[in-house]
Amino acid sequence: MTRSTEATPSSQAGEPVVNPRKGKIVLAHGGGGQLTDELIAEVIRPRLDNPILSELDDSAVLPAEAGRLAFTTDSYVVQPLEFPGGDIGRLAVCGTVNDLAVCGADPRHISLGLILEEGLEIDLLKRVLDSAAAAAKEAGVQIVTGDTKVVGRGQADGMYINTAGLGMIRKNVKLGLDRIQPGDAVIVSGQIADHGLAVMLQREEQTGIASTLKSDVAPLNRMIGALFDRVAESVVFMRDATRGGLAGVLSDLAERSGHHLTVDEAMIPIRQETRYAAEMLGLDPLDVANEGKVVVVVRPEAAEPALEALRKDRWGTEAATIGYFECERDGLCELITEVGGRRIIQKPYGEELPRIC
Amino acid sequence: MTTPREQMDALLGWLVETAARLSGPVCFMEVCGTHTVNACRSGVHSLMPENVRLVSGPGCPVCVTAQRYIDALIELGRREEVVLATYGDMIRVAGAGGSLELARSEGAEVRVVTSTLEAVEMARNEPARQVVFAAVGFETTAPATAAAVLAAQKLNLDNFTILPCHKLVIPAMRTLLADPEINIDGFLCPGHVSVIIGAEAYREVVEQYGKGCVIAGFEPLQIMDGVLHLAQQAAAGEPKLENLYPEVVSDEGNPRARALIEQVFVPGDAAWRALGVMKGSGLDLKPEYARFDAFRRFGISMGEDHDPPGCRCGEVITGRITPEQCGLFGSTCTPVYPIGPCMVSSEGSCQAWFKYRRNEMKRKNGPAGHCEVPT
Numbered sequence: 001m002t003r004s005t006e007a008t009p010s011s012q013a014g015e016p017v018v019n020p021r022k023g024k025i026v027l028a029h030g031g032g033g034q035l036t037d038e039l040i041a042e043v044i045r046p047r048l049d050n051p052i053l054s055e056l057d058d059s060a061v062l063p064a065e066a067g068r069l070a071f072t073t074d075s076y077v078v079q080p081l082e083f084p085g086g087d088i089g090r091l092a093v094c095g096t097v098n099d100l101a102v103c104g105a106d107p108r109h110i111s112l113g114l115i116l117e118e119g120l121e122i123d124l125l126k127r128v129l130d131s132a133a134a135a136a137k138e139a140g141v142q143i144v145t146g147d148t149k150v151v152g153r154g155q156a157d158g159m160y161i162n163t164a165g166l167g168m169i170r171k172n173v174k175l176g177l178d179r180i181q182p183g184d185a186v187i188v189s190g191q192i193a194d195h196g197l198a199v200m201l202q203r204e205e206q207t208g209i210a211s212t213l214k215s216d217v218a219p220l221n222r223m224i225g226a227l228f229d230r231v232a233e234s235v236v237f238m239r240d241a242t243r244g245g246l247a248g249v250l251s252d253l254a255e256r257s258g259h260h261l262t263v264d265e266a267m268i269p270i271r272q273e274t275r276y277a278a279e280m281l282g283l284d285p286l287d288v289a290n291e292g293k294v295v296v297v298v299r300p301e302a303a304e305p306a307l308e309a310l311r312k313d314r315w316g317t318e319a320a321t322i323g324y325f326e327c328e329r330d331g332l333c334e335l336i337t338e339v340g341g342r343r344i345i346q347k348p349y350g351e352e353l354p355r356i357c
Numbered sequence: 358m359t360t361p362r363e364q365m366d367a368l369l370g371w372l373v374e375t376a377a378r379l380s381g382p383v384c385f386m387e388v389c390g391t392h393t394v395n396a397c398r399s400g401v402h403s404l405m406p407e408n409v410r411l412v413s414g415p416g417c418p419v420c421v422t423a424q425r426y427i428d429a430l431i432e433l434g435r436r437e438e439v440v441l442a443t444y445g446d447m448i449r450v451a452g453a454g455g456s457l458e459l460a461r462s463e464g465a466e467v468r469v470v471t472s473t474l475e476a477v478e479m480a481r482n483e484p485a486r487q488v489v490f491a492a493v494g495f496e497t498t499a500p501a502t503a504a505a506v507l508a509a510q511k512l513n514l515d516n517f518t519i520l521p522c523h524k525l526v527i528p529a530m531r532t533l534l535a536d537p538e539i540n541i542d543g544f545l546c547p548g549h550v551s552v553i554i555g556a557e558a559y560r561e562v563v564e565q566y567g568k569g570c571v572i573a574g575f576e577p578l579q580i581m582d583g584v585l586h587l588a589q590q591a592a593a594g595e596p597k598l599e600n601l602y603p604e605v606v607s608d609e610g611n612p613r614a615r616a617l618i619e620q621v622f623v624p625g626d627a628a629w630r631a632l633g634v635m636k637g638s639g640l641d642l643k644p645e646y647a648r649f650d651a652f653r654r655f656g657i658s659m660g661e662d663h664d665p666p667g668c669r670c671g672e673v674i675t676g677r678i679t680p681e682q683c684g685l686f687g688s689t690c691t692p693v694y695p696i697g698p699c700m701v702s703s704e705g706s707c708q709a710w711f712k713y714r715r716n717e718m719k720r721k722n723g724p725a726g727h728c729e730v731p732t
Contacts, residue, residue, distance in 0.1 A: 266362070284398070334716050339365035339577045341400015343713035349692050 025120040030150030039148065043122060047129040048112070048136075052144040060144035062109055068169040070105035072096060076161040079355045081124065083202045085194070085214030088161055089132030091291060091357060094219045095242065096165035097139045101221035102238040102294055104175050104228070105167030107139060112146040113162035118153045125159070139219035141165075157355075170225075172232040179236045180257040182327045185303040187296040189223065189310050190216070190318040191269045192246050196288035197277045199356045204281075213273055216315075218292035223313035227296065230309040234302030241293045242357060244348050247286040249295045250323070251347040254333035261333040263323030263345065286335075287348040289356050300324070361578065368581045369404055375585065376406035378592045384410045384540060385587045386533075386676050388526065389547030390417030390704030391575050397713040399577035401584075409588055412676035415529045415632065416547055418494040419446045419702035420674050423628040425659040426493075426522050427452030432657055433489050433520065434465035439655075440483070442476035443491040444498075445469040449701045453663045473505035480509065480517035489651045492519040496553040499523045499640055500614035503621035506642070506649045518651035521642055524627055526550050527558055528638035534566045539675055543569035543587040545580070548602050553618075555610025556600040569596035572606050621646055628659065630698060631671020670697035673706050680710040687711060 028035040045054065052060050076092045086094075093110065100107040112132065116125065136143050195215040220240065228235065241249045246268070254261040270285055278285040292315055298306045303321050310316035323333075333345040359367075387393045393413045396402050402411060415421050427450050434441045434457065441457065448458045448469065461467040466486075470476050473490060480488035492502040502519055509517040526547070533539050546559055551572045559570040569590040573583030579601065586599050600606055618640065627639020642650045652658060664671070668690070669683040680686050680699065690696040692708050699705035 266360075332716055335400070337398075337400040337577070338361045339399055339401070339581075340362045340369075340404070341365075341577070342403040342716060343397060343400040344716050346692075346712040 023122045025116045025118060025122060025125065025150055027118050027150050027152065030116065030148055036148065043126055044129060044146065044148070047126070047133045048143045048146070050142045050144065052109075052142060053146070060109065060111070062144065062166070065168060067171070070100050070103045070167045070169055071164070072099040072103075073162070073164040074099060076163070076357060077157070077355055078199065078357055079157055080199075080202055081128065081158050083215055084198045086217035086291070087128050087131050088159065089128035089130075090135040091217050092161040092163050093132050093135035093139065093141070093143075094217050094291060095357065096163040097141055097219045097221050098240045098292075098294070100165050100167035101224040102240050103167075103169070104173035104238070105169050106225065107141045107165055107167040107221050109142055109144045110136070110163055110165040112143050114146065114148045115156055115160040115162070116148065116150045117156040117158050118150055120158050128159070135219060139221055170228055170232065173228055173235070175235065175237050177237055177253070177256045180253070180259060180297055180325055182259060182325050183300045184236055184297050184325045185300050185321050186250070186253070186261065186263065186323040186325070187298060187303065187306060187310070187319055187321050188241070188246060188268065189220070189294045189296070189316045190292070191271050191274065192241070192290055192293060193270060193274050193278060193285035193288035195291040196245065196356050197274055197281070197283075197285075200281060201277060211273070211277060213271075213277055216290055216292035218315045220292060220294055220315055223310060223316045224294065226313055227306055227309045231298065231302040231306050234299040235296060235306070236299065237297040239295050241290045241295050243289050245285070245287045245289055246293075246295065247284070247345050248347050250333045250345050253295070253297065255331045257325070258329050258331050260326040260328035260330050261323055262326055262336065263333060264336045265338045267320055267322045269318040269320050286345060291357065297325075364578055365404070365581060368578065368585055372409070372581070372585045372588055373406050375588045375592050376409050379408055379588070382408040382410060383542040383588065383591045384412055384676070385543045385545055385584060386412050386414040386541045387545050388414040388416045388530065389550065390420065390702065390706070391549070392545055392547060392573075392580060393417075393706050394704055394709045395575050395577065396580050397709040399580075400713075401577050401580050402714065403717060404581070405584075409584065411545075411584065412541070412679065413673055413706035414544070414676060415533070415629070415674045416495065416526065416550070417674070417699070417702050417704040417706070418498070418524065419450055420670060420698045420705045421524060421529075421629045421632070422447070422450065422493055422522060422698065423630045423659070424452050424662045424664060425628060426520070427456070428454060429652070429657055429659050430457060430491055430520060431455065431460045431465070433651060433655060434460045434467055436487075436655070438485075438487045440466045440468060440479060440486045440488045441491060442468050442470045442479060442488055444471070444493065446702050446704070447491055447493060449695065450698050451665070451696070451701070473501045474508060477505050477508045477512070477514070477517055480514050481512060484516060487516050487518070487654075490517070490519045491522070493522045495524050495526050495550050496618065497549045499622065500553065500617040503617040506621050506646055507617075509649060510646070518649050518654045519642075520651040521622075521640060522627070523622070523640040524629065525624065525638050525640070526554065527562070528635055529629070529632070530562055532632060532635050532638070533675055534562070534568065536675070539677060541568065541676060542591050543571065543596065545583045545587065546570050546572040548572065548574050548605060551602070551606040551610070553611050553614045555608055556598065556606055557608045558610065559598055563596055563598045567596050570598050572600045572602050574602045574605070628662070630662070631664070631674065665696050668697040670699040670707070673699050680707040683707070687715070
């Protein structure tokens with residue numbers, strides 16, 4: 001808690017709270033009355049429309065299928081709301097889709113809860129919703145239910161998004177850390193650390209650091225689907241390398257499987273520009289978040305066909321095998337560094353890059 | 358073009374050959390935390406021949422900051438009108454009554470800045486608040502603090518002060534050398550401090566104490582090259598001053614930065630964590646800038662140190678022990694729940710060892726069970 005809490009202008013005496021012509025979100029947009037209806041009818045629904053959403057009931061009513069469901073939820077608080085390569089809308093859809101896909105599910109339906117700050121530009125909201133809709137289309141999922149709340153100025157940074165997602169688990173897929181064996185190969189689906197650094201550099205813009213780095217935020221379900229189509233039985237485990245970066249996933253794989261994992265730094269795909277940016281900000285690119293990269297553990301004989309399948313997708317062209325599980329049962333992930341030294345990959349503490357997703 | 362791995366292999370080949378000519382084991386000190394961290398992170402330590410040992414030194418500003426200083430910061434942070442501006446690394450260092458992170462969660466206004474001028478700007482924009490900058494670091498950061506004080510003077514700000522805690526590298530090295538228990542054969546000297554103080558600053562260490570000083574950059578290959586030169590000096594029995602970073606470090610240093618320090622500060626006694634108060638090892642504000650001294654402005658003083666029981670950070674930063682020899686290391690003291698400052702700081706030896714070198718420690722305890730890899 002900070003010592004001084006700014007009073008919301010709406011609570012101050014005599015201030016008009018509703019002025020839709022200004023093109024800004026006001027508290028009444030979240031009040032459930034006429035302005036809410038107007039916002040839904042004019043801004044939200046035209047962008048996200050589909051037969052299920054357009055019912056506008058309190059719940060989305062979905063067809064049920066036999067099988068297993070995957071269900072996930074996530075919240076998005078990224079700053080700034082728009083960054084090179086994406087925005088909070090695309091991030092929310094892709095993040096939810098990817099969380100389902102890495103569990104072996106085909107993502108189907110997602111929800112979108114908007115928490116808007118009083119004063120938010122409605123044009124910005126429109127751009128974010130357009131972007132969320134485009135990402136949903138790209139992923140082949142429907143946004144079937146939603147909610148909008150407005151909080152006073154100073155109580156949220158522009159907007160937050162909460163999502164939930166539903167997907168059907170593919171039939172021939174069995175994933176689990178307990179399936180990891182010595183010899184299994186670890187694949188990363190492309191160049192790392194672009195998202196976290198693109199967001200960071202956007203924030204640092206006023207300090208004059210120019211960069212063309214873009215976030216890698218992307219829906220990976222089609223790529224992952226193609227991988228399963230090719231080598232489903234040989235895929236042992238999968239995780240998207242978001243917060244905590246590649247280091248977070250790799251150290252977790254070793255720790256939770258109990259096996260020693262050896263990774264070769266020279267094999268990890270990374271753009272030269274990303275590497276420089278990380279160096280400049282004093283960050284280890286392994287610790288930096290991605291929003292369009294998945295780490296896949298496969299049986300060794302399936303590594304090559306898995307790479308072929310991944311590389312055929314636009315988001316997986318740079319996929320590479322970066323390491324193997326070993327016999328030792330010490331639960332450590334060891335990196336053979338670029339200069340041939342050895343060191344541990346440790347899970348990041350978690351505060352180096354706040355508010356990146 | 359040769360790859361970094363091939364270049365490292367070549368350097369390592371020479372080092373192994375040189376090490377074979379040494380009459381006994383040698384111990385070199387990484388004076389600076391950045392050297393320690395980069396050597397850990399790139400695995401350079403794991404490549405060392407058995408008779409060449411690298412130990413950490415007192416060059417991490419967070420690690421050498423006395424607990425009593427943190428306590429003073431927290432005391433200031435509790436005041437309603439005060440905004441504490443600090444470099445991010447200081448946030449989690451524990452004083453007797455918790456850390457700045459804890460104080461912030463309890464309502465203190467603690468803001469992380471990446472430059473001193475940001476803190477000055479804050480004071481300018483918020484005239485009703487008292488902005489106090491936690492002025493820590495060696496000669497590398499002292500010029501920026503001096504610039505901030507001068508800027509505050511020019512703007513005639515009466516709501517900007519610093520809590521001075523700057524340290525000087527050479528007096529610290531002198532103290533280490535005067536301690537008969539500390540056995541160091543040479544120093545790997547830090548690139549960035551040397552940019553300011555100049556290569557010649559180490560001359561006295563070589564001439565008066567007969568210890569080699571090699572100034573090296575922070576890349577893994579540069580670190581290895583530095584160690585190789587120290588080993589060659591040791592093998593030849595000829596301690597020298599060598600500057601392997603001449604494109605950045607000159608003999609006389611950066612006169613403008615030094616002039617800034619000299620304009621605003623005078624050398625004074627400073628309290629170092631675990632090393633106690635060392636004469637002339639810190640920087641005090643000159644009398645004409647005393648109004649920017651937070652100790653004076655707020656009438657506070659530093660109390661006593663009560664270092665956490667069992668914590669051996671002091672021995673770590675003087676190269677007496679390596680981090681894993683401390684009983685708290687990795688058990689009760691980890692980067693998530695740090696006890697000593699060497700585990701808090703991203704430049705601290707303990708954190709670097711914990712993050713990057715636990716593989717070696719496990720190996721020391723014997724190999725894990727073997728199995729067949731099914732391929």
